[in-house]
Amino acid sequence: MIWLNQVIQGVLLGGYYALIACGLSFMFGVMRIINLAHGDLAILAAYLVWAIVDRSGLSPFVALAIVLPLMGALGWLLQRALLERSLRAGVLVPLLTTFGLAIVIQNLLFLQFGADTRSLAPAIGDLAFDSWSIGSQIYIGHLAGLEFLVAVLMLGGLQLLLARTPLGRSIRAIAEDPDTAELVGINSRRVYAAAAAIAVMTVAVGGAFLGMRATFGPYAGPAQLIFAFEAVVIGGLGSMWGTLAGGIALGVAQNVGAQISPNGFLIAGHAVFLVVLAARLLRQRIRAAP
Amino acid sequence: MSARAGLGIQRWTPLSAAAVAGLGTLAVALAFGPLYLGANAVDRLTTLFIYVILAVMWNALAGYGGLVSVGQQAFFGAGAYAAIRLSSFGVDVYFALALGGVFAGLVALALSSFALRLRGGEFAIGMWVLAELFHLLVNLDRLIQGETGTSLIALNAFGPAARRDYNYWLALAVMAGLVALMFALLRGRLGSSVQAIRDSEEAAASLGVRVLTTKRILFVVAGAGSGLAGTLYLATSISFQPATYFGVQWTAYMVFMALVGGLGTFEGPIIGALVFFALESLFGASGVWYLVGLGATAVVFALYLPRGLWGTLEERFGVRLLPVGYRVRAREPAAGSRPPRQEGTSRDSRL
Numbered sequence: 001m002i003w004l005n006q007v008i009q010g011v012l013l014g015g016y017y018a019l020i021a022c023g024l025s026f027m028f029g030v031m032r033i034i035n036l037a038h039g040d041l042a043i044l045a046a047y048l049v050w051a052i053v054d055r056s057g058l059s060p061f062v063a064l065a066i067v068l069p070l071m072g073a074l075g076w077l078l079q080r081a082l083l084e085r086s087l088r089a090g091v092l093v094p095l096l097t098t099f100g101l102a103i104v105i106q107n108l109l110f111l112q113f114g115a116d117t118r119s120l121a122p123a124i125g126d127l128a129f130d131s132w133s134i135g136s137q138i139y140i141g142h143l144a145g146l147e148f149l150v151a152v153l154m155l156g157g158l159q160l161l162l163a164r165t166p167l168g169r170s171i172r173a174i175a176e177d178p179d180t181a182e183l184v185g186i187n188s189r190r191v192y193a194a195a196a197a198i199a200v201m202t203v204a205v206g207g208a209f210l211g212m213r214a215t216f217g218p219y220a221g222p223a224q225l226i227f228a229f230e231a232v233v234i235g236g237l238g239s240m241w242g243t244l245a246g247g248i249a250l251g252v253a254q255n256v257g258a259q260i261s262p263n264g265f266l267i268a269g270h271a272v273f274l275v276v277l278a279a280r281l282l283r284q285r286i287r288a289a290p
Numbered sequence: 291m292s293a294r295a296g297l298g299i300q301r302w303t304p305l306s307a308a309a310v311a312g313l314g315t316l317a318v319a320l321a322f323g324p325l326y327l328g329a330n331a332v333d334r335l336t337t338l339f340i341y342v343i344l345a346v347m348w349n350a351l352a353g354y355g356g357l358v359s360v361g362q363q364a365f366f367g368a369g370a371y372a373a374i375r376l377s378s379f380g381v382d383v384y385f386a387l388a389l390g391g392v393f394a395g396l397v398a399l400a401l402s403s404f405a406l407r408l409r410g411g412e413f414a415i416g417m418w419v420l421a422e423l424f425h426l427l428v429n430l431d432r433l434i435q436g437e438t439g440t441s442l443i444a445l446n447a448f449g450p451a452a453r454r455d456y457n458y459w460l461a462l463a464v465m466a467g468l469v470a471l472m473f474a475l476l477r478g479r480l481g482s483s484v485q486a487i488r489d490s491e492e493a494a495a496s497l498g499v500r501v502l503t504t505k506r507i508l509f510v511v512a513g514a515g516s517g518l519a520g521t522l523y524l525a526t527s528i529s530f531q532p533a534t535y536f537g538v539q540w541t542a543y544m545v546f547m548a549l550v551g552g553l554g555t556f557e558g559p560i561i562g563a564l565v566f567f568a569l570e571s572l573f574g575a576s577g578v579w580y581l582v583g584l585g586a587t588a589v590v591f592a593l594y595l596p597r598g599l600w601g602t603l604e605e606r607f608g609v610r611l612l613p614v615g616y617r618v619r620a621r622e623p624a625a626g627s628r629p630p631r632q633e634g635t636s637r638d639s640r641l
Contacts, residue, residue, distance in 0.1 A: 034411030036360070085593050091410050095358045096545060096592040103542055103585030107578045222538060226422065229415045237412075263426055270423040274404075277416065281407045 001137045003259065008138060010255035014231075014248030015148030016213065020206035021228035022155055023199035025243045028232070030175045030195045031087065033094040037102040039225030041200055042207035044105055045071050046120070046216050047113055049208045053123045060120045064208045068201050075200025079193040087192075102221060109218035120211035128212065147209050151247070154202055155240045161198075162240075171195055230273040249276075299616050301477075309611035317466050324455040332458045336526055338567045339461035340519050341547065343468055345559035345566075347515040348544035350472055353554030354481065355508050356488030357406075360541050361417025362516045364424050367535035369394035369517025370524040371428050374442055378433055383444035384456070387521040391464075394517020395510050402506045418538065425536035439531035442524055457525045464522060468515045469560070475511065476556060476614040484508055546584050549591045552598030556612045561600050 024038050035041075045067055052063035082101065086094040121128040124143070131139040162168040170191045173181040178188050210216055210224065227250065235246025250269050257268025324332055344362075351357045373390035377383050401420065408416045429436050445453060475481060483504045486494035495501050524530060543566060551562025573580045595602055603609060 028411070034415065036414070082589065082593070089593075089596055092352065092356060092358050093592050093596060095360075095411060095414050096549060097589050099360065099542070099545060100585045100588035100592060104582050104589070107581040107585065110578050111582070226415065226419060230419065233412065263430060267423065267426050270419050270426070273419060274416075274423070277408070277412070278404055281404065285407075 001135075003256070005138045006255040006259045007252050008140065009144075010252030011248050012140065012144040012148055013251030013255060014244070015144070015151040015251075016206070016209060017227055017231040017247030017250050018151040018155060018244040019147065019209055019247075020203065020224055021231040021243050021247055022151075022158060022240065023202035023206070024225075024228045025232045025235075025237070025240065026158055026202065027196065027199040028237055030171050031083070031192060032091075032175075033083065033087065034098075034229070035083075035199075036095060036098040036225065037105055037221070038098075038203060038228060039223065040102045040105040040109075040221030041071070041074075042203045042210060042224050043109060043216055043218065043221045045204035045207035046211035047109055047118070047218075048204075050118050050120055050211060051113075053120060060123050060208060060212060064205065067208070068204055071204035072197040072201045075197040076193045078200065079196035080189075083196065084189065084192065102225075106219050106221055113218060115217065117215040117217040118211070119215040120208070121213070124212055143213055147213065150205065150209070151244065154205065155244055158198075158202070159240050167191070167194060227269070230269060234273055234276045301613055301616060303610060303613070306610050306613045313612075317462070320462055321459070323462075324458055329451070329454060332454055333526070334567075334571070336454075336458045336461045336522070338563065339458075339465040340522050340526075341543070341563040341567055342560055343461075343465050343515055343519040343522075344540065344544050345547035345551065345563040346469055346472055347512040347519070348541070349548040349551075349553060349559035349562075350476065350508055351512045352545075353548060353552075353558070354476060354488065355484050355505060357505065357509070358410075358414050359417040360414045360538065361419070361421035362512070362544060363536050363538060363540040364417065364421035365394040365398060365513040365516035366520035366523070366540050367421070367428065367532065368397050368424055369520035370530055370535050371431075371434070371532075372517075373521045373524055374440060374530050375431070375433065377442055377444045383442065383447070384460070384525075386444075387460070387525055388518075390521035390524075391514050391518035394520065395514030397517075398510045398513025399506070401513075402509050403502075406502060406505045406509060418541075421536055421538070425532050428532050428536070434530070434532060437531065437533055439529055439534075441529045445525065445528055453525075457522065460525065461522045464518050468511075468518070471511065472515075473556065473612060473614065475507070480504060480507060481614050542584065542588075546588050548598075549588050550598055552601035552604070553596065555598065555601045555604060556614045557604075558598050558600040562598065565599070 020039075020042055024035065027033065027035055027038075048067045048070065049060055049063045052058060052066060053060050056063075078101075082097055083094060086097045127143050127146070129141070131141045132145070133139050160168075162172060170181070170186045171194075173184070173186055174188050174191050181191075182188050206224075206228075207216075210220075231247035231250050232243055233246065234249050235242030235244065249272060253272040254265045254269040257264030257266075257271075260268070320335070323335065327335070344366075348359070348362055351359055351362075369390040371390075372393035373383075373386045376386035376389055381389065405413060405416060405420070428434055434440055448456065476484075483494065483499045486497065486499055487501055487504060491501055520535060523535075547562035547566045548559045549562070550565050551560065552558025569580075569584075573583065591598060597605060
């Protein structure tokens with residue numbers, strides 16, 4: 001029973017990973033870049049929500065509604081000021097610029113908020129600890145359930161956006177072939193900026209949930225980036241529902257690993273990621289072989 | 291093409307020959323450093339040598355090989371850990387430090403078949419995950435005592451003054467050896483092959499470049515070099531805390547040095563290390579703001595000066611101090627016409 005419980009908690013944790021990873025997956029799908037400041041943007045959003053809650057006493061969900069457009073604007077700006085220029089310079093420069101940006105964000109957060117870890121849990125009252133019980137040993141936290149639901153809705157929303165809306169059509173066209181998309185009248189600069197804004201808004205949601213379910217500090221970003229990246233790669237780069245599956249696989253592996261040994265949580269997660277990656281490379285080689 | 295007869299490939303210029311001779315002289319002068327330098331200067335220079343090693347290794351991977359790794363701290367930490375482990379088995383301490391570098395090279399060799407098949411961001415973060423995993427695995431060793439860490443106690447057999455001098459000489463020798471090795475590698479067939487791979491893997495393969503072997507040599511040398519830097523750092527600081535050695539800040543420093551000095555130039559990372567060392571000496575005490583400045587500077591260089599300080603100078607004045615490339619020049623310039631000075635493509639004609 002304890003193992004089943006770990007698996008269920010792992011699936012729910014996978015919801016959080018999907019939440020934090022979908023922006024990374026979306027951005028990679030559209031622009032073919034991996035934003036190394038992704039996790040730090042999540043932490044930045046968590047701090048913004050925390051600061052609003054701390055000063056005004058509003059609910060974190062209301063605060064998130066205020067932070068979302070700010071983060072969207074930041075994503076837009078990020079694309080225009082930084083990524084656009086990096087993208088033109090080749091595939092390596094975006095890695096270098098976003099890595100530099102990550103260091104700037106982390107240390108500015110430290111300067112502004114100090115080294116203390118923060119949490120939004122005190123601000124959401126019962127939601128932080130209430131749970132549904134299944135049988136006598138399995139509990140599903142309300143917050144974890146809500147988080148999972150939001151992840152599914154957000155991934156579904158992104159999928160719908162890509163499949164059904166004019167913006168989604170432009171994004172897909174640009175992801176396929178930016179030059180031809182320009183020829184048929186798509187303004188690639190605007191579409192890229194809109195995609196970046198959407199991606200950073202999804203990261204903000206992930207950051208807010210991180211703040212509600214756990215504690216965070218100024219240097220917590222890189223760990224979130226690694227988890228998000230692992231979820232994206234396990235699920236297959238650029239696939240939305242794959243990201244959810246990848247997040248669940250990662251969460252289950254971590255929770256089962258934690259049950260085996262105290263150090264097992266992270267080790268099992270990294271190991272599953274590396275094994276999936278190695279298996280995929282092996283399959284490619286076998287297919288490529290005559 | 292009548293002009294063709296008048297063209298030649300030039301690799302050395304009088305200036306670059308003088309530069310290499312000058313560097314050789316400097317290395318000899320530095321070798322006698324402990325005789326005329328103060329204790330503090332010897333310590334600081336040892337640190338500088340470690341930075342030069344890190345910068346040259348990372349630049350070889352990223353600037354020449356197109357392999358941006360965010361996980362070189364994996365080798366830095368693995369080298370230091372191996373030295374601690376071997377020393378605990380009774381291996382002579384300085385020999386254990388050298389073997390730490392060998393161990394890091396072996397780790398790189400073992401990882402290479404997997405890691406080098408990853409592309410771009412996958413390679414970057416894949417290496418990072420490996421570094422995190424190494425960190426966690428090293429923590430499982432009871433000798434290390436988790437994040438508390440341990441010390442290279444065997445070094446206490448030497449007095450502080452003797453240890454300072456030994457570390458200095460060791461770091462100088464390792465730096466000089468690795469820089470010379472990298473110079474020889476990049477000037478030779480490997481340098482041309484690896485740049486061809488960086489620019490287009492498929493095109494390079496179609497010309498007969500052995501893609502994986504070429505990348506593997508570079509990856510293993512860079513891994514061993516970063517591992518040696520880790521053992522040298524261990525020799526100077528004595529204490530080993532896993533979080534320090536496996537921290538991503540090492541890669542941040544490497545990125546900074548290579549970018550500011552000039553990614554993909556041979557001289558660049560050495561100059562970048564000097565700049566980084568100077569900035570650290572001046573502003574390191576201001577802590578977090580210093581780190582913000584480092585990150586911001588890296589962003590600005592990546593966007594606006596992607597060839598770095600040295601690459602920009604090189605482009606403008608055509609100076610090569612440590613020439614690893616090829617340049618096409620007129621042998622006897624015709625009257626009234628200036629010799630073409632631009633660098634030819636660095637593809638090796640033998641390939």
